[in-house]
Amino acid sequence: MTYLAKPKLHHPTLPANRLGYTRRDYEGKISTLCAGCGHDSISASIIQACWELEIEPHRVAKLSGIGCSSKTPDYFLGNSHGFNSVHGRMPSVLTGANLANRDLMYLGVSGDGDSASIGLGQFAHLIRRGVNMTYIVENNGVYGLTKGQFSATADQGSKSKRGAVNRDAPIDMVSLALQLGVTYVARSFSGDKEQLVPLIKGALNHRGAALIDVISPCVAFNNHAGSTKSYDYIRAHNDAVNRLDFMPRRDVILADYSPGEVIEITQHDGSRLRLRKLADGYDPGDRLAAISHITAHQARGEVVTGLLFVDPSADDLHDHLNTVAAPLNRLAEADLCPGAGVLEAINAELT
Amino acid sequence: MSVPDQGRPGPRTSGGVIRHRGITATNDFVVKFANVNGSGSASANELFARSILRMGVPVSPRNIFPSNIQGLPTWYEVRVTEQGHLGRRGGVDLMIAMNPQTWDQDIREIEPDGYVLYDSTRPLPPSRFRPDIHAIGVPLSDIAAGKFADPKERQLLKNIMYVGVLAYLLGIESEVVAQLLGEQYKGKDKLIKPNLDAFETGRSYAEQNLAGVLALRVERRNSVGDRIFIEGNAAAALGAVYGGATVCAWYPITPSSSVAEAFQKYCGRYRVDKATGRNKFAIVQAEDELASIGMVIGAGWNGARAFTATSGPGVSLMTEFIGLAYFAEIPATIINVQRGGPSTGMPTRTQQSDLLACAYASHGDTKHVLLFPEDPHECFEFSAAALDLAERLQTPIFLMTDLDIGMNHRLCAPLRWDDSRRYDRGKVMSAEELEAGKDFGRYLDADGDGIPSRTLPGTHPTRGAYFTRGTTKDAYARYSEAGPDYVYNMERLLKKFDSAKKLVPQPIVRKASQKTPYGVIFYGSTSPSMNEAIGTLEQSGVHLDRLRVRAFPFPESVDRFIEQHERVFVVEQNRDGQLRAMLVNELQVDPARLVPILHYDGTPITARFIVKAIKDRMAGANVRPLKGGKAA
Numbered sequence: 001m002t003y004l005a006k007p008k009l010h011h012p013t014l015p016a017n018r019l020g021y022t023r024r025d026y027e028g029k030i031s032t033l034c035a036g037c038g039h040d041s042i043s044a045s046i047i048q049a050c051w052e053l054e055i056e057p058h059r060v061a062k063l064s065g066i067g068c069s070s071k072t073p074d075y076f077l078g079n080s081h082g083f084n085s086v087h088g089r090m091p092s093v094l095t096g097a098n099l100a101n102r103d104l105m106y107l108g109v110s111g112d113g114d115s116a117s118i119g120l121g122q123f124a125h126l127i128r129r130g131v132n133m134t135y136i137v138e139n140n141g142v143y144g145l146t147k148g149q150f151s152a153t154a155d156q157g158s159k160s161k162r163g164a165v166n167r168d169a170p171i172d173m174v175s176l177a178l179q180l181g182v183t184y185v186a187r188s189f190s191g192d193k194e195q196l197v198p199l200i201k202g203a204l205n206h207r208g209a210a211l212i213d214v215i216s217p218c219v220a221f222n223n224h225a226g227s228t229k230s231y232d233y234i235r236a237h238n239d240a241v242n243r244l245d246f247m248p249r250r251d252v253i254l255a256d257y258s259p260g261e262v263i264e265i266t267q268h269d270g271s272r273l274r275l276r277k278l279a280d281g282y283d284p285g286d287r288l289a290a291i292s293h294i295t296a297h298q299a300r301g302e303v304v305t306g307l308l309f310v311d312p313s314a315d316d317l318h319d320h321l322n323t324v325a326a327p328l329n330r331l332a333e334a335d336l337c338p339g340a341g342v343l344e345a346i347n348a349e350l351t
Numbered sequence: 352m353s354v355p356d357q358g359r360p361g362p363r364t365s366g367g368v369i370r371h372r373g374i375t376a377t378n379d380f381v382v383k384f385a386n387v388n389g390s391g392s393a394s395a396n397e398l399f400a401r402s403i404l405r406m407g408v409p410v411s412p413r414n415i416f417p418s419n420i421q422g423l424p425t426w427y428e429v430r431v432t433e434q435g436h437l438g439r440r441g442g443v444d445l446m447i448a449m450n451p452q453t454w455d456q457d458i459r460e461i462e463p464d465g466y467v468l469y470d471s472t473r474p475l476p477p478s479r480f481r482p483d484i485h486a487i488g489v490p491l492s493d494i495a496a497g498k499f500a501d502p503k504e505r506q507l508l509k510n511i512m513y514v515g516v517l518a519y520l521l522g523i524e525s526e527v528v529a530q531l532l533g534e535q536y537k538g539k540d541k542l543i544k545p546n547l548d549a550f551e552t553g554r555s556y557a558e559q560n561l562a563g564v565l566a567l568r569v570e571r572r573n574s575v576g577d578r579i580f581i582e583g584n585a586a587a588a589l590g591a592v593y594g595g596a597t598v599c600a601w602y603p604i605t606p607s608s609s610v611a612e613a614f615q616k617y618c619g620r621y622r623v624d625k626a627t628g629r630n631k632f633a634i635v636q637a638e639d640e641l642a643s644i645g646m647v648i649g650a651g652w653n654g655a656r657a658f659t660a661t662s663g664p665g666v667s668l669m670t671e672f673i674g675l676a677y678f679a680e681i682p683a684t685i686i687n688v689q690r691g692g693p694s695t696g697m698p699t700r701t702q703q704s705d706l707l708a709c710a711y712a713s714h715g716d717t718k719h720v721l722l723f724p725e726d727p728h729e730c731f732e733f734s735a736a737a738l739d740l741a742e743r744l745q746t747p748i749f750l751m752t753d754l755d756i757g758m759n760h761r762l763c764a765p766l767r768w769d770d771s772r773r774y775d776r777g778k779v780m781s782a783e784e785l786e787a788g789k790d791f792g793r794y795l796d797a798d799g800d801g802i803p804s805r806t807l808p809g810t811h812p813t814r815g816a817y818f819t820r821g822t823t824k825d826a827y828a829r830y831s832e833a834g835p836d837y838v839y840n841m842e843r844l845l846k847k848f849d850s851a852k853k854l855v856p857q858p859i860v861r862k863a864s865q866k867t868p869y870g871v872i873f874y875g876s877t878s879p880s881m882n883e884a885i886g887t888l889e890q891s892g893v894h895l896d897r898l899r900v901r902a903f904p905f906p907e908s909v910d911r912f913i914e915q916h917e918r919v920f921v922v923e924q925n926r927d928g929q930l931r932a933m934l935v936n937e938l939q940v941d942p943a944r945l946v947p948i949l950h951y952d953g954t955p956i957t958a959r960f961i962v963k964a965i966k967d968r969m970a971g972a973n974v975r976p977l978k979g980g981k982a983a
Binding site: 025056057058059061063073074078079080081082083084085086089091092093094095096097098099100101103104121122124125129317318321322323324325328329331332333335336337338339340342343346347350351 | 404405575577579580581589592593595597598600621622624627628629630631632633634635637638639641642643644645646647648649650651652653654655657671672675765766767768769770772773774806807808809810811812813816817818819820821822830
């Protein structure tokens, strides 16, 4: 298989943002993910957010690890440099890139296998260092590219497509990030663009590490009986189980609901996703209350979404390292090399 | 025979007089200090070595230390060498035996007619000595107990006391020691006096009680010249400062940690913006070596000069990322201070056993550029050069140093920098070039040297962006699993590796004093012992042309050197002859012509070892030494 070129024909009436760019200027190549994949909705939300934010497309650097989610940076922001690195290691590559040039916006895209399983260590350390970036975890609880194994975010007791039961406790990326000192954290659903786009916009404008855990259904491998994220589990004995291997065309479900409402999304992959929008009175500035709220609701099988915590005055890794305002990659000999005279003095000390 | 006379203080030579003369030498002997780790001996022992250096006599000190903070045995070996033989000699002429745990082993190591200086406060039976060595007892603990009240101070100053004893016995000038102590405790002046007192106490005790017991002498010379005394790790760090590294990501591991620590120190001095007080560098102690190399690759991708320092186990962890940097063509500099492997191996011992692991690091077909510095001077030169090469070649560059060079002070040529030198940033396409419509193919061999152009993120709003990936791609960085696209890139990477041959430090060839069919190839820290061995072998009629390899890929001259000799010894500090394997693999030479000489017990290779090994091989092959160009 080779890459897929996208037709360059533009609709003449596509609206342009103030920089003169249309949404097309923020798009990438045609996605090679399964039709109906939640990840494509996230890519669309990223495009929408960047277009609306009027970011110059080349001022974003997009990085990822390995997996279905990590392929997506090829499918948005085609005028931005992208880096599809190694499995679970996007955080370190992004950290280095950020150290080299603090002037760009950094967008890391990862999945639950990439960030919660193989890459949990790097995820944790990026968050605790406060690297200035937006970290999107496209969370579907399974490995797609290797055909349906559990990831570390899979719920305890849920069944794989082949019938194995997951006995291990799930990792909740949001709670973990809160413990590690994340300064902007949200959870959303790939089918709820209305909720997601503003969260991405907020994250891109946040200084420090901003995490968005996006529940993003896998249409191919998490749509079977016994999965605690399956449609059937929520709606027992639904016919959808019998369409287990059915790959629908691009028919992403858009959920719409009002604050305080708990919704069971009976989506095409059958996952049990009960989303709750932020309750009235929820304080996104209270880290401990956020952890407690999330934990309590999780115990009831609910998934809390929205902007869950934000510290608008956070600092970042460059502040911790006291680096100069100019990007390090722009410094030249005059800034960096102490010169022959200094070396003579160093030699004189070394006798 | 000189068996110590137990029970009373004073010189433990029979009757205070040496019956038969011990080893007699001036400015050419080995002193070894056997201490307990964490007892404060390191600074006293270094003071001893530096004071001899200040008298114009070259020294070559080596730490032989355990993987431990406190309590285990540690040694410090000082070779005093007016001739400037900086390799480890082997054997000990004077043992300063301060560690009861290792007494028997230390006594065994002394050369016949050699000496042991020991703390005679507690009596030792004659059976613990050897009849063919000379024992010099000094009741150090007794004297220290009477002089220093604080137990901790007593321990520390006891070490300085034996330096005083040695100063008298060897003829080290007190003024030199006083000057060094003054420099060492500059700004902490109240520490100078107790140290001087302790030194003088030891010295005067020796003067009163030990006259004539030692026939080793230090005499002032002018043999050091303008050479400097520095650890390889500090020199490599300075090279990174001078070479323009702005990002350092590392994970602590012996014996490389002091590279990053020295980089931090020198950056603190020379890389802080005066106006704002802010740093023109970023140093991150990563969570592991996977993260440290990941950060280096991220920074290199984004146009900053970045490096990491590590050792074997770290390289093992980094290999997946190294494959990515090779295949996606991203600059990265990796300083590998090698130690004994495999696995945890010998963390505090030296080896050259990571060549294969680094040269071919990663799954799939890869080849990486390696640089082999012989001393701190080259650590400086090559670490700056590595940053240039990494950007020129857009690939990982390994600086292959080792514990022997990295963690010991070594006398070497002063560091030099040419202020007109400009960093080689390699082929980076600018916004202007893109705007002008220049064709940009990230993996396109536009110049025929296998080296493509890259763009840095953020260069141009609509041109030059590409997607970096570890998967296969075509010349324009588009995802492709097509065989021809894959082969194009793999062949181009080979061509690029070939281009590297002309860019890396070239080998140094030195001919024997007469024509010879025998050659020797060596590299890195083997250098001083090899050069010394050549001299010794010449004296016995064995003549060898020598070639010091300074980099991989091997330039053409390595091939020629092997072709020109019937038999080439390859001297290495590993078990499997790793450089030899690479020579066979890369140059298509007949393996029979390359004779491995291998030393890998974790101690630095010695001239004595090389001489014996080469002579044995010659004898085994029924080769007669050459005299006057003809077989003798």
